[in-house]
Amino acid sequence: MPKNIRFVQGNEACVEGALYAGLDFYAGYPITPSTEIAELLSERLPERGGKFIQMEDEIASMCAIIGASLTGKKVMTATSGPGFSLKQEAIGYACMAEIPCVIANVQRGGPSTGNPTHVSQGDINQARWGTHGDHSIIALTASNHQDVFKMTVDAFNMAETYRTPVVLLFDEVVGHMREKLIVPEKGELEIVDRLRTSVAKDVDYHPYLPREDGRLPMSDFGGEHRYNVTGLFHDMWGFPSNNPKIVSGLLRHLVDKIDNNVQAITRYKEHCLEGAEYILVSYGSSARSAIHLAQNRRSKGEKIGVLELQSLWPFPVELVKEKCAGAKAVLVVEMNMGQVLTQVKAAVKNPDRVFLANRIDGKLITPSDIKQLLRVIQGRGV
Amino acid sequence: MARQKLKAIVINRDWCKGCGICVHLCPKKVLELDGSDKAVVVRPEDCICCRMCELRCPDLAIEVLTEEGEENA
Amino acid sequence: MAVKDYLRERFLPHMWCPGCGHGTILNALVHAVEDLQLNKNEIVMVSGIGCSARISGYVDFHSLHTLHGRALAFATGVKLSRPHLKVLVPMGDGDALAIGGNHFIHAARRNIDMTAIVMNNRIYGMTGGQFSPLSGPGVKATTAPYKTIDNSFDVVELAKAAGATFVARSTAFHVKECTEMLAKAILHKGFSVVEIMSQCPTHFGRKNKEGDAVNMLGLYRDNTAKLGSKALEEKPGLIPRGIFVEQERPEYCEEYDKIIAYAMKEKIS
Numbered sequence: 137m138p139k140n141i142r143f144v145q146g147n148e149a150c151v152e153g154a155l156y157a158g159l160d161f162y163a164g165y166p167i168t169p170s171t172e173i174a175e176l177l178s179e180r181l182p183e184r185g186g187k188f189i190q191m192e193d194e195i196a197s198m199c200a201i202i203g204a205s206l207t208g209k210k211v212m213t214a215t216s217g218p219g220f221s222l223k224q225e226a227i228g229y230a231c232m233a234e235i236p237c238v239i240a241n242v243q244r245g246g247p248s249t250g251n252p253t254h255v256s257q258g259d260i261n262q263a264r265w266g267t268h269g270d271h272s273i274i275a276l277t278a279s280n281h282q283d284v285f286k287m288t289v290d291a292f293n294m295a296e297t298y299r300t301p302v303v304l305l306f307d308e309v310v311g312h313m314r315e316k317l318i319v320p321e322k323g324e325l326e327i328v329d330r331l332r333t334s335v336a337k338d339v340d341y342h343p344y345l346p347r348e349d350g351r352l353p354m355s356d357f358g359g360e361h362r363y364n365v366t367g368l369f370h371d372m373w374g375f376p377s378n379n380p381k382i383v384s385g386l387l388r389h390l391v392d393k394i395d396n397n398v399q400a401i402t403r404y405k406e407h408c409l410e411g412a413e414y415i416l417v418s419y420g421s422s423a424r425s426a427i428h429l430a431q432n433r434r435s436k437g438e439k440i441g442v443l444e445l446q447s448l449w450p451f452p453v454e455l456v457k458e459k460c461a462g463a464k465a466v467l468v469v470e471m472n473m474g475q476v477l478t479q480v481k482a483a484v485k486n487p488d489r490v491f492l493a494n495r496i497d498g499k500l501i502t503p504s505d506i507k508q509l510l511r512v513i514q515g516r517g518v
Numbered sequence: 519m520a521r522q523k524l525k526a527i528v529i530n531r532d533w534c535k536g537c538g539i540c541v542h543l544c545p546k547k548v549l550e551l552d553g554s555d556k557a558v559v560v561r562p563e564d565c566i567c568c569r570m571c572e573l574r575c576p577d578l579a580i581e582v583l584t585e586e587g588e589e590n591a
Numbered sequence: 592m593a594v595k596d597y598l599r600e601r602f603l604p605h606m607w608c609p610g611c612g613h614g615t616i617l618n619a620l621v622h623a624v625e626d627l628q629l630n631k632n633e634i635v636m637v638s639g640i641g642c643s644a645r646i647s648g649y650v651d652f653h654s655l656h657t658l659h660g661r662a663l664a665f666a667t668g669v670k671l672s673r674p675h676l677k678v679l680v681p682m683g684d685g686d687a688l689a690i691g692g693n694h695f696i697h698a699a700r701r702n703i704d705m706t707a708i709v710m711n712n713r714i715y716g717m718t719g720g721q722f723s724p725l726s727g728p729g730v731k732a733t734t735a736p737y738k739t740i741d742n743s744f745d746v747v748e749l750a751k752a753a754g755a756t757f758v759a760r761s762t763a764f765h766v767k768e769c770t771e772m773l774a775k776a777i778l779h780k781g782f783s784v785v786e787i788m789s790q791c792p793t794h795f796g797r798k799n800k801e802g803d804a805v806n807m808l809g810l811y812r813d814n815t816a817k818l819g820s821k822a823l824e825e826k827p828g829l830i831p832r833g834i835f836v837e838q839e840r841p842e843y844c845e846e847y848d849k850i851i852a853y854a855m856k857e858k859i860s
Contacts, residue, residue, distance in 0.1 A: 161672050182854035187671050187847065192697035196664035199657065203637070203668025206655065207676075211668075229658055357635055357653040358673045364648060366656035375602070375648060376656075533603050537610030537792075542805040573622065573766040576614025576804070577604060578594070 140319040146310040147172035149281035149317045150214070150240055153288025155180060156320065157327055160209035163189045163200035165219060168252040169308040170242035173214035194219035198226035198239070205235050206365060208330055208356035210292055212238035217246040217259055220266065227301050228267030229367045231390060233374075234344070234352060236295035236330070238288075240304040242311040243420075245498050254498030255308040257420055260475040263303045264449050270387055272394035274401055275303040275449040279423040281317040284310060286325070287403065287446055293328035294401060298393055299352050305448060307471070309421035309500050330354060333361065344386075345372040350393055395450050402455055403446035408434045412441030414510060415460050416493070417480050418469035419445040422501045426469045429503035429510075440510070448476065456483040465513050466490045469506055522567040523587030527559045533579035540571035540580060597621040597631065599651050606645055608716075610804025612763035612789030616681070616710050617646050619766055619787075623773035629677060636679045637666040639691060642716040642791075643683035652679075660691030663698040663707065670705050674844035677777060678705035684725040685715050688744050692724070699753035702781045703843035707755075708773070709746050709784065712791035720794030731798040747835050750784040757783035758836040762811035763790060765832065772834065781842050788815075788830075 144152070151173055154162075162181055164174040174190065181188045187204070191197040194215055201211035215223060220241045230237050243259050245251025250258075259266075263275040274294050276287040284306065291302040333353035335341040341361040346352050355361040364374040369383045377383070394401070408430045409415065418426040423444045430440045443459050445452065460466045460480070466489060468477040474492045481487035493509045495501035508518050527548070536555030541547075546564040549557050549571060557580065559565075565582075572580045598621060607613050624634065634652040638644035640659035647654040653676075657665045662680050670678045687695050687709045698707065714732060715721040722732035727743035750758045757779040761769040769787055776783035790796060790807035801807050816823035818833030 161668070163668060179854070182847075182851040183858045185851055185855070187851075189667065189671055189847075191664065191667070192693055195661060196667070196694055196697070199661045199664035200668035200671070202657075203655065203665040203670075204672035205668075207669055207673040209672045225658055226661065357655070357669060358633065358676050360632060362631060362651060362653050364654045364656065366648075367658060368656070535604065535609035537804050539610060539615075539804055539808065543808065570766065573618060573770065574615055574763075574808075575618060576607065576609075576611050576763075578598065578614065578618050578621075579604075581594075 142317045142319060143314055144281060144317050145172055145312055145314055146281055146284050146306060147242065147312070148176055149284040150288050150304065150306065151176040151180065152317065152319050153285040154212055154238070154292065155184070156285070156325065157289045157292035158210045158329070159212055159292070160186045161201060161204040161211045162187070162213065163191050163197040163204070164213050164215070165191055165194045165197050167194070167216045167219045169244055169311050170214040170216050170240060172311070173240060173242070194222035195226060198223040201237050202226060202230050202233075202235050205237050206357045208332075208354070210236070210330070212240065214240040214242065216242050216244045216252070217250060218248070220259055220262060224266040228269060228271065230301040231267065231271040231273065232367050233365050234299040234390075235301070236299055237301050238291045238295055238304065239301060240306060243305060243307040251498045253308070255421060255471060255500055256496070256498065257305075257307055257422065257471040258475070259305060260448055260472065263305055270391060272391045273303060273449050274298065274300060274394060274447070275305050276403060276447050277305040277420045278446060279310065279420055279427075279444060281315050283446065285317060285319070289325050289327070290403065293326065296328045296330055297351070298397070299354070300394060303449075305420065307420045332356070335361065342372040343374050344370060346389065398450040398452060398454075401447055401450060402452040404452065404455060405444040405446065406459070407431065407442035407444060409441035409443060409459065411439055413439040413464045414441075414514070415463040415466045416440065416442045416469050416506065417445065417456065417460070417466060417476065418442060419448060419476065422469045422471050425501050425503045426506060429506050432503065445476070451479045451483070453483045456480055457485065460484045464489065467493045467506065467510060467513070469493045469501060471495050471501055521587040522584040524562060524565045524567055525583040525585045527562065527565065527571070528581040528583060529557050529559065530579040531556045533577045535577050537576060539574050539576065543574060544571055592625060592628070594621050594625050597624055597651055599649055602649055605649055607642060608793045610790065610792045611642070612712060612787075612791070612804075613643055613646065613710055615763040615766060616708070616769070616787050616789055617649060619769040620679070620681070620708070620773055621650065622770045623777060626770065626774050627777060629777075633675065634677045634679060635666070635669050636681065637662045637669060638680070639682050639686040640717075641683040641686045643681055643686060643710040646681045660686055660689070661694065662686065663691060663694040666705055667698060667703055670703055671844055671847065674704070679708065679777070680705055681708040681710055684709060684711045684713060685723040688746065688749070689724045696749070696753040699750055699755040699782050699784065701843040702754060702756055702840050704780055704782070706773070706776045706783045706785065709786040710789045711746065711786055712789045712795055714791050714795040716791050716794050720798060746784065746786040751836055754782070755784045756781035756836065756838050756840050757834070759784070759834045760786040760788070760830075760832050762788040762815055762832065764808040764811040768832065775834070779837070781840060
């Protein structure tokens with residue numbers, strides 16, 4: 137059978153991944169540079185009986201997908217910086233009420249309206265701490281379309297597994313660039329479906345009582361179990377509670393269910409990493425330049441490698457520590473003022489040898505941008 | 519059609535907050551507030567089973583139970 | 592089923608103040624649902640934040656207590672993904688028309704089949720008595736110690752203009768009317784709005800010298816009149832009650848089903 141090979145934008149790869157993962161419902165609002173996701177899904181979803189709705193604003197889009205998820209649907213929305221800011225309160229709601237959903241943020245320059253049509257990776261920390269209060273979150277990213285597809289599928293799987301919102305942190309370059317995508321056959325990639333309760337009708341169902349394995353089986357709104365969902369701290373039935381034990385227990389659960397599974401959630405790739413003296417830690421479109429440089433210099437005998445992170449939150453501290461242990465220096469290649477740099481510095485043994493190779497002018501960081509800095513660090517001058 | 523006849527006015531004292539709406543808006547002054555500010559039935563014989571106390575009660579604390587009365591002449 | 596069968600009795604007595612009109616609205620709503628003999632598994636109540644929003648905890652339906660102002664947006668997701676469900680969206684006046692005003696007009700514009708109940712007490716009760724966009728001028732509130740200068744929305748006119756296909760108004764005094772209106776609104780195919788004027792004796796009443804709950808209910812009796820009544824004709828300054836709009840227009844979920852049917856056919860051919 138011939139492979140399903142496509143030549144697509146990154147945003148389209150995200151759409152293909154979402155549909156492959158079983159997306160049923162999308163609500164969104166137009167915003168550059170993510171709009172193609174909405175446009176494509178407005179066509180593709182109804183073809184398969186799914187639903188697409190263009191809401192009145194970014195907030196409403198986030199709220200609508202949460203409502204739809206509660207009825208048992210796989211849901212997503214897509215946006216960019218300003219919209220991501222607006223969605224934060226409702227993302228916190230999905231964290232608190234433990235509602236599976238996927239939010240794609242195709243990053244552009246910020247703050248504020250910023251640089252709508254140009255690339256940036258400035259929303260890494262916002263993905264982690266954009267909503268108020270303690271919580272944990274999963275954020276995935278990718279540097280090429282095959283991985284955009286794969287990470288999108290993973291995002292849906294993790295949303296179901298951990299009953300949590302999952303953020304896809306793409307960027308303008310990945311979103312708009314066209315390259316090859318091979319859409320996997322059905323069954324090639326694992327799909328995690330909604331875990332539904334086996335509690336029978338008329339038997340007390342506890343929507344917020346985790347099983348032994350930590351998972352919380354759900355019951356669809358409209359089904360046999362009527363329960364309450366709230367953004368307030370709540371007991372195992374979903375009813376509001378300010379009992380100190382229940383409050384602290386729930387908060388711990390919300391954080392632990394993700395942070396304790398950092399290994400299972402971690403996604404990364406190694407490029408020329410073996411024996412590397414200089415390690416470039418990168419992700420998203422900036423990783424493309426880092427990989428290009430490493431491959432290029434390797435062929436000339438230089439020991440440069442790339443650790444490409446595909447999961448940014450929970451931050452893979454142990455992985456970074458282990459992979460960077462033998463390096464003379466670590467360069468974090470990203471298009472912001474050092475948001476992942478801070479994490480890498482905190483992870484490694486020798487933070488003084490961690491440097492930032494960045495670009496913040498709306499242009500994609502190039503291999504020669506990185507090379508220049510690397511030469512300085514190596515004591516070779518520019 | 520048979521007229522509704524009062525069987526009982528059941529007041530849930532745990533739910534009643536003593537706002538007095540039932541007392542003051544009853545057309546026949548069937549209810550009063552007692553010493554602990556809870557609604558009580560004092561003149562059940564005057565009740566015309568209009569159910570306005572039950573429907574207006576913000577605490578959902580009143581239930582007017584009726585039975586079929588004599589046929590209307 | 593009896594009225595109590597629609598309540599989660601273990602959470603009562605409720606948290607509202609003595610004499611709060613919101614309790615009466617809950618009362619009317621469960622009576623309406625009982626009159627219609629609806630299946631509890633097919634009702635979803637979506638509420639926002641505020642005193643009003645607590646209503647969803649007391650009913651034995653699927654209940655979704657959401658964010659301030661966003662109830663209709665959440666409800667839109669529920670309804671569009673499962674159109675056979677009855678979706679009830681009770682909201683406070685600030686909830687529905689200040690922070691949630693945009694969702695209100697857009698849900699009406701779409702004519703999506705759900706029932707918005709505006710529990711209008713003209714005040715933010717939960718936060719202690721600040722004025723709302725329905726307070727109107729000349730009202731005292733904790734954020735208007737010298738009285739409000741803000742004009743108010745007319746919920747009925749706003750809902751009409753935005754395209755709601757069922758628009759009604761009643762008060763917590765007129766409970767039979769309320770119950771009937773709610774039942775009609777729930778049965779109506781399309782976006783229905785029922786504004787119910789609801790007394791807040793604790794904050795609005797006290798600050799504005801309107802007396803206790805009984806007195807405030809008396810004001811609803813005296814200051815409103817039925818649509819088409821002689822009283823309204825003679826005193827046009829009274830607040831009209833009744834059903835202002837009841838019309839048929841294509842409903843959003845049904846229209847989307849047509850899109851699906853078309854898209855599927857296009858794909859096959």
